Amino acid sequence: MISRVAKIETTELLLYYMNRSSLSINAHELVTALRTPFVMGFVFAISVLLALPETSLSKEVPVLARLLLSLFSTALFLGLATAAVRIAALFAAEGDWDRLHLCVISTPSAIVVAILTQTAQLLLLGIPIERDVLLTQIVITLVFWELVFFILIYFYTPALIQQRRNSPPAPVAASPSLSIGGKPIAPSSLLRIQTNGRQLQLHFADQIGAATANLRDVLPILQPYGMLVHRRHWVSFAQLGPIHRQGRTLIMTTRAGAQVPISRDRRKDIEAMLQGPSAP
Secondary structure, three states, X not given: OOOHHHHHHHOEEEEEOOOOOEEEEEXXXXXXXXXXXXXXXXHHHHHHHHHOOXXXXXXXXXXXXXXXXXXXXXXXXXXXXXXXXXXXHHHHHHOOOXXXXXXXXXXXXXXXXXXXXXXXXXHHXXXXXXXXXXXXXXXXXXXXXXXXXXXXXXXXXXXXXXXXXXXXXXXXXXXXXXEEOOEEEOHHHXXXXXXEOOXXXXXXXXXXXXXXXXXXXXXXXXXXXXXXXXXXXXEEHXXXXXXXXXXXXXXXXXXXXXEEEEOHHHHHHHXXXXXXXXXX
């Protein structure tokens, strides 16, 4: 049985933004990006710079207290956002959905952060909580983190993901057989998998089999032998082939001649895999 942690590690979320744009990203990779020293240092530095000027919302708060409260709110939001991504990935792995509006993560986190920050200000400095100030703080926190997420996901995370995916995988001992849906499968003979909900179509060189399982559940045990090229298609490393465009759709022709759709965000990974490791 695949553990819940393993499901979270491989779950891909399709993040939607307020402007209706979307981006597919692995939940584990997003959490890892949030926790990198570069991102944390950048966010904490920005929060310190924003806390230095005195504003109408903080005119009664000493500068040292503003800095401490800003660092507190930043650390709190990072923790809450990371937990929210993991919870969303867990629900996605348990269910049959993978779409998530980013505001589902950022809005509750911003509300909790603003309330706790204002509460800390009340306890430490005796400044009462005013409704208008609290609402303004929620809006400011939400806008700030929406901008951080935008920069992180669109500019930093893709480069981080590409760097890690291009790294040669660690050697693993080949297993004589795998169990997919309760059926023993020889990984060397498995060419590709196509899924429709909880029904898997297993393609071999001389036959096509079927298994009742969720593709997300079996991805951890398949990781040493192939890659997910589309939300509904897994292909073994030995079967990866050239990619061409068919209308607005990207199609890969496998070594066995099958036509498989390719996700746009997976194209570079497949082409890098076909080219092999870069020379030092």
